[in-house]
Amino acid sequence: MNVKDLLNLKGKVILVSGGAGSYGKSIVEGLGEAGGTVIIASRDLKNAEAVAQAFRDKGLDVHALQVDQGVHESVLLLKKEILESFGKLDVFVNNAVARPMKGYDDPIENFAESMRINATGMMDILREMCHIMGNNGGGSVINISSMMGMKGPDLSNYEETDMGTPPPDYFFHNGGLINLTRYLTKVLAPKNIRVNCVSPGGLFNNQPARFLENYNKKVPAGRLANNDDIKGLMVLLASDAGAYINGENILMDGGLNA
Numbered sequence: 674m675n676v677k678d679l680l681n682l683k684g685k686v687i688l689v690s691g692g693a694g695s696y697g698k699s700i701v702e703g704l705g706e707a708g709g710t711v712i713i714a715s716r717d718l719k720n721a722e723a724v725a726q727a728f729r730d731k732g733l734d735v736h737a738l739q740v741d742q743g744v745h746e747s748v749l750l751l752k753k754e755i756l757e758s759f760g761k762l763d764v765f766v767n768n769a770v771a772r773p774m775k776g777y778d779d780p781i782e783n784f785a786e787s788m789r790i791n792a793t794g795m796m797d798i799l800r801e802m803c804h805i806m807g808n809n810g811g812g813s814v815i816n817i818s819s820m821m822g823m824k825g826p827d828l829s830n831y832e833e834t835d836m837g838t839p840p841p842d843y844f845f846h847n848g849g850l851i852n853l854t855r856y857l858t859k860v861l862a863p864k865n866i867r868v869n870c871v872s873p874g875g876l877f878n879n880q881p882a883r884f885l886e887n888y889n890k891k892v893p894a895g896r897l898a899n900n901d902d903i904k905g906l907m908v909l910l911a912s913d914a915g916a917y918i919n920g921e922n923i924l925m926d927g928g929l930n931a
C-alpha cells in the first residue's frame with residue numbers, strides 16, 4: 674500500500690483524553706490534520722468545546738465530550754456517548770494527567786489524589802475504551818508517559834529557579850504506565866489492539882529563562898519540544914503505517930537522554 678494511504682486516518686474515530694491541555698492540543702491537531710475524526714475528552718466541556726470549535730474552523734473534524742476519569746460513572750457515560758454519536762472507537766490516546774502534587778513535601782493525601790486519577794482512573798478509562806475497540810475489531814492505544822517515567826529528575830535544571838522539587842507521584846505513575854503498556858500489549862493482543870507508549874521530554878511553555886538556559890544546553894536539539902514535534906509520532910502509531918509497532922516505549926526528547 675502507498676505510504677500516504679497507510680498514514681491516512683480518514684474514517685478512524687480517535688479519542689484524546691486531556692485533549693484540551695498543552696500536549697493534548699498538538700496531538701488532536703496532528704491526528705485531525707491526518708484525516709481522523711477526533712474527540713477531545715475533558716472535565717471542562719465548555720473549554721473542550723471551544724478548543725474543538727477552533728479546530729473545526731480550520732477544517733478539522735474535531736468534537737468534544739465530557740469525562741472525569743476519576744469517576745467510574747463518568748467514564749461509563751463517555752463510553753455510551755462515543756457509541757451513540759460515533760458508533761465505534763479505533764484509537765485511544767491516553768494523555769490526561771492530574772497534577773495535585775506540587776513537590777516532595779506535599780501532604781500524602783495529594784499523592785493519594787494523584788493515584789485516584791492517574792493510576793486507578795487511568796486504568797478504568799483504558800479498560801473501558803479498549804472494551805469498545807475490542808468489540809469493533811481492534812485498534813491502537815497510545816499511552817502518553819514522560820521521560821520522567823524512565824529516570825530520576827535532573828535537579829540541576831531547577832537551580833536558581835523558583836520551580837521547586839518535581840513531585841514524586843509524576844515519576845511513579847509515569848514509570849508504571851510504561852510497564853503497563855507492555856502488560857496490555859500481551860493481554861489485548863487477542864482483541865487485535867496494539868498498545869504503545871510515548872515518553873516526551875519537556876514542552877516549551879514559557880518556562881522561566883533560567884530553567885530554559887539550564888535545560889536547553891543539555892539537549893542535542895538545543896531546545897524544548899515545540900507544538901509540532903509530537904504530531905508525526907501520533908499519526909504513525911495511530912495509523913496502519915504503525916501496524917507492526919507494538920508494546921514499544923518511544924522516547925521523544927530531542928536527544929537529551931542519548
Ligand SMILES: NC(=O)c1ccc[n+]([C@@H]2O[C@H](COP(=O)([O-])OP(=O)(O)OC[C@H]3O[C@@H](n4cnc5c(N)ncnc54)[C@H](O)[C@@H]3O)[C@@H](O)[C@H]2O)c1
Nearest residue numbers: 691694695696741742743769770771817819873874875876
Ligand atoms: N508538558 C510537558 O512538558 C510534558 C512532558 C512530558 C510528558 N508530558 C505528558 O503529556 C501528557 C499531557 O500533559 P500536559 O503537560 O499536556 O498536561 P496539561 O496539564 O496541560 O493537560 C492535562 C489535561 O488532563 C486533564 N485532566 C486532569 N484531570 C483529569 C480527569 N480527572 N479527567 C479527565 N481529564 C483530566 C486536564 O484537564 C488537562 O486538560 C501527560 O501524560 C504528561 O505526563 C508532558
